[in-house]
Amino acid sequence: MNWNDLAQNILDNVGGTSNVKNATHCATRLRLTLYDDSKADKDKIDKLSGVLGVVNQGGQLQVIIGNDIPKAYDAFMNVYKIGGVVLEDESKTTEKETEKKKKPLSAALDIIAGIFIPVIPVMAGSGVLKALLSVIAMLGWISTTSQTYQILNFVSNTVFYFLPVILAHSASVKFKTNPYISMVLGAMLIDPNFVQMIAQAAKSHSTIKLFGLPVTQTNYGSSVVPILLVIWVLSYIEPLINKIVPKVVRIIIAPLLILLVMTPLTFIVIAPIGAWLGDGLAAIIGWINGYAGWAIPLIVGALSPLLVMTGMHYALISVAINNLAKVGWENIVGPGMLVSNIAQGGAALAVATKTKDSKLKALGISTGISAVLGITEPALYGVNLRYKNPLIASMIGGGIGGLFLGIMGVRRFQQVPPVLLSLPSFIGNDFRNFWFAVIGLVISFIAAYVIQLFMGIPEELKPKADKKVEEKHVLSPLAGEVEELSDVNNVVFSQGMLGKGAAVFPTDGKIYAPFGAKVRVFNSDTKHAIGLASTDGVELLIHCGLDTVKLDGKGFTSHIKQDQDVKKGDLMLEFDPEFISQQGYDPTTMVLVTNANDFDEIKSVKLGKIQSLDTLLYLR
Known part of the structure; x- marks a missing residue:
């Protein structure tokens, strides 16, 4: 694959350098923010060799590349800079462009995704480490009283304990606030002195007061919603104070005023509301599980491909992280998305088994294996969505596997990617939950694979050989x-x-x-x-x-x-x-x-x- 050629073709078909405002990438997609979306020729981009699909989502044109996205992104930036144009900072857009609002749902999903995407890798690594420690300890390979275990254990917990600080930085990027002030606001929620004050007040049955007003006595460690609300409010307070304070003394006086304003707002109003909302979300999930525990994994298992295509899975991930912080487990994302990923892989591999087209066979094998290992977008956009029947088969398979996990009450105890290697995150006090998760995977894979074998690929949808341009x-x-x-x-x-x-x-x-x-x-x-x-x-x-x-x-x-x-x-x-x-x-x-x-x-x-x-x- 000539990545520079692909990058140049993408650039040409989105309207050239003058139409690109910003370019980023995630695990599988090149994400382009354009000045004028109408200049992008999605059909031409979709047909380029190396491109698995194109979607316009959350105000971005997203070009799905797959596992080779780092190469494609580097090539794109290389080609872009050769054109002699520097990517413009979004904060410098014209007033007319700034006034161009996204749809509320797209804007909300874009904010959630922007905050959680950078944080998920470190949470995943810590979650896997914590899950592996649980397995090793249960098998008796290491003593829980040993210093090695204790050090690795607090290392695995660090990201979750300091989550308000980490999310504060991530949210500051999205809300365009000062990252260091944001992190201070996150850190003060879990400051040891504040935690000790809460413990002493609870012991003496007294009240903590700030400027004579009562402070809600809540532990904000590992919390999600409170700090997001705090930084959102900061995004309005900070520019207002910066506008009022003269430039000569702004570097000192502005941060002082921001802290004096945000501290009482945070402890007395915003953070308690956030904690209440977080508790409310956990309570709602608990209520649903109490009356229809099978429903959530079934719905997520069946609809995950659609959720991924619209970006709504990031909203679910934020709710799942909140539930993990509040009750120590979740069945909102982990079980359903795990069986869905396996089903996506099963459907793609079934296409590879059935087709006689060598290119499609190779694509089905590579993307199917990738999906089983947790990266579904190559299979979703490269095979399943393109040929429709595999998508239907994967959704049915994911739904069947999710239903089984829901009936058995399978839960995930760590925030890790929904992949095979994350199976230890399903180990609770014993291996019962783990084995049910494994059985659910097998069910979803077999169901999707068999259903796709019977459905086949309609003849008219099979890939046709590309016609070479005439002499x-x-x-x-x-x-x-x-x-x-x-x-x-x-x-x-x-x-x-x-x-x-x-x-x-x-x-x-x-x-x-x-x-x-x-x-x-x-x-x-x-x-x-x-x-x-x-x-x-x-x-x-x-x-x-x-x-x-x-x-x-x-x-x-x-x-x-x-x-x-x-x-x-x-x-x-x-x-x-x-x-x-x-x-x-x-x-x-x-x-x-x-x-x-x-x-x-x-x-x-x-x-x-x-x-x-x-x-x-x-x-x-």
């Missing part, structure tokens, strides 16, 4: 001396990272449209590069000079603008090769086919002198 010629957009691309003194171009083609040392610096096309990439400030998409499937990058982005448009005169349609022979750009050389830059112009993967062969027709609109590249 084409690309004309030279400028006059000059043709050179081999490999001779260019820039590794990005010489190694074909941005595409295949040729280099032309210009004679007059006039750039003409080599074919009828839409201008997909053009920065009106730097003017140094043009990205064209022809009407018959050729995507061309004309990059005028090396590092000429640093000239900020000096020496360039443009005759086009972004998204303009041009005809063959239209004068698009003029630049002064002599001026560029005098400024210490190489005016050599690269003409690159950026969708090179769509062609079997791309080569330069001739070396040496060439005139504008003479044949330069041969494609087939």
Whole structure:
């Protein structure tokens, strides 16, 4: 897989560098925040080799890559920076863009996901360590009184005890507050002095007061909701105080006033409300379990694929973490999502078993194994959702497995990813809960696998071989001396990272449209590069000079603008090769086919002198 080619194709099909506000990634997805979503061609991106699916969710265009997302993200950022544009901080968007509000549900899910995604890995690692310690202790391999056990035990508990501090930092990023003030507000909820005051007040049956007002005596260790509410309120208080305090004394006075305002608000109002809400959520879950304990794992097991597609599983994860903190166990996410992941893998592997298509067989095996191990999105978007029947089979299998776990009252005791390696998190006081979890996995896998074997893949939905673009010629957009691309003194171009083609040392610096096309990439400030998409499937990058982005448009005169349609022979750009050389830059112009993967062969027709609109590249 040529990751730079894929990154360039994604960038071209989301409207180019000028349309990308921000780029991040999670475990499987490239997450792009765009200025104008309508410029993104989701269908073209979805058909790119290496892309498993595309969704627009939570105000982001999310390109599902799978386990290789780090490579894709690095390539995207590399290609993006070569374009000469720096990703804009969201805090610097225009007033009009700031006023563009997301739908309430999308906004809420985006906030929850943004807060919990960074925290989940460290919680998962700590949860697995705690689960393994439980197994080792139950098997008698280590004494619970040994210092080794005690140290590892408090290490595994550290993230959960200091959860208010960790969530305070994560929430500060999402709510755009000062992270250090936020962490102080989280730390004061679990400060040993405050904890001791609560213990002494409880022992003496007295009341803790702040400015004469009663402080609710609650233990906030491992809590979730209180600190999230505190940082949310801080996001309104902090900018208000910063606006009032003069800049000269702001660095000292503003934090002082924020602490003086937030401390009583936190201890007397906000944190107690958060604790009450957290207790209420735990009580509701307890009530549902008391009357219909089978319902939650069944629903989550069946609907997890849809929850993942909409991002709503992050909301459930936050509730599950809260329940773990309050009662020490949860059956909201762990059991249902565990059997759902296994069912996703079973359905994908059944597709691999049934199909005669070699590419689909390989895809089904790789994504099926990945899903069984806990990363479901490659299977979900690459196989199951694409062919529909596997998705139905996995939802039925997940529902059946979830129903079994619900009837048996299976619970998870640690916050860990719902994967095979997390099975120790289902060990409670004995192995009974664990073995029921294992049986539920087997049931969900077999059910999804067998159902998919019987359902099969409709013939019309089976993948069809990609058709190669017919033989084409690309004309030279400028006059000059043709050179081999490999001779260019820039590794990005010489190694074909941005595409295949040729280099032309210009004679007059006039750039003409080599074919009828839409201008997909053009920065009106730097003017140094043009990205064209022809009407018959050729995507061309004309990059005028090396590092000429640093000239900020000096020496360039443009005759086009972004998204303009041009005809063959239209004068698009003029630049002064002599001026560029005098400024210490190489005016050599690269003409690159950026969708090179769509062609079997791309080569330069001739070396040496060439005139504008003479044949330069041969494609087939």
